[in-house]
Amino acid sequence: MSDILVYALHYEGAYNKNSLGAISEGAKLAGELGGECHVVVIGDAQNLSDDFCASLGAFGAKKVFRVEGPEGLSQPVIDAMETIIRANGQKYALFGGGLLGFEIGAGLAARMQAGVSMEVTNVRAEGGELIAERPVWGDSTISVKKFVGDLGIIIGRLNAFEARQGEGAAAVEDVQVEFKAHSLRSKMVQRGEQRGADVNIEDADFLVAGGRGLGKAEGFDLLESLAQSMGGAVAATRAVVDAGWYPYAAQIGQTGKTVAPKLYLAAGISGAIQHKVGMQASENIVAINKDSNAPIFDFCDLGIVGDLNKIVPKLTEAIKAKKGG
């Protein structure tokens, strides 16, 4: 029997989209292996009602293990998953893309002496086993991995697995977990703080995004003018949000938003994987970067090697003139 255990991240009464995708994927794969998809949720008792847990059945979960414990931290989840796997013998642990999944999956690999593959974009069942595909070296090659031992751990790339909602309710089983001492030595002081203005980028057809190549926070003024000329909005990379140049709500990528506008114009963005996963579905990608080796030139539709400080203002004027004329 090859059951798959999926971790479901939740916040303020909603499940994470990538977790739901992992559940749907896990259900599909477990079906092919002749097993079931199980899910672990962890949190305050008041946040984990029967209905909230059972609702994961609609995505393919057969059973949901409910654990009372701290939310938003990885190490208590490692303890919980260890307890559940030792008692139930799931053969694989699966995580949707995101920060916590990396931490939990890796820690679980250490705890269970298991193999782990991360940034996985595709999983398939073959001969009763799961095979994971992971792009490497800036996505130029795909490395195909399998697992040996009792447990294989697969951590998906952001948006790799699509959530498919159907009907049904999962059985809910409460699990008591004895947390390790070190798992209780971290305390969440504040979770999910929104830094900067609450901007809406998800509904925009045209996005102009800026990265470190802008050189300074004021560089965003150029992008705002350009976005305005096109009737679009401005987005940002994690590096510049962490630096305080632009609001978190405008951030694209691994720990930000995923967008797919008609046009994504990236200025001063190198195109690291963590950013790419949040915008690669855009219909048209235009990149302006002075470094001709920037990875973004490998997946844009139109790339301009040059100084954005020279190009963006002139482009803004040209678009305004065109629209006016």
Added chain:
Amino acid sequence: MKICVLVKEVPDAAVQKRLGSDGRMDRSGERNLNPYDTHAIEEAVRIKEAGAVTVDEVVAVSMGPDSAERAIRKAISLGVDRAIHLSDEALAGSDVAGTGYALAKALEREAPDLVLLGQQSDDGECYTIGAVVADHLGMPSLTQVIKMDVTEGKLVAERQAEYGYDTVEIQTPAVISVGDAINEPRYPSLKAIMGAKKKPVDKVGIGDVGIEAGRVGTDGARCVWTSEKAPPQKAGGQIIEDEDTNETVEKIVAWLDERKLI
């Protein structure tokens, strides 16, 4: 307190990365200290300089072939006091879990109060070694930290996670991986570069730190490379070198116009 910093030799970013015929990374070509690690070293040095806690020493711990010594010397030139170089044929081909286990064994002997590392390596891009090491050491851990405040017996760390910025209070000893936004690493002085040659680098093998051979290397790997394949081909985009900006802008506008984007 004692701070250990995990450092790693990686191919230079300018060098084309590739897999060898065995699925392991081809490590020929130019190598350097993983750029993310320089932020971890800088943070250790800043904690020491700030004086809120007394830092007795900053020790670099690295696993890698003989050639890694160059990267280790670079780490020393950035402010590390001494280094442990874990190097053994038996470690070649270790997967993430094996590498983290081996590093944890080397760290155990040092009994650090704080372990710092870069949030990812420039080669494998695994964000995960910190979590593996922490579980083996039985220490609390947080990755991708962009701000931290260390005081006696605890630290307060901030990082960006799925729903915004989290602030977490952690009792030490702890394992913290840092993001590149945490600081701007300084350049080493010529004196520091020269001095780095004289600082001690303790070279150890798996037997010296109690690593079980069956848990590392190719044989110990539980996630196994089977083959590689080419990703789906995407038609290459059009590239324009900006020489005359007016002309470039005309081309961009025409391109957008063709696609009815303006």
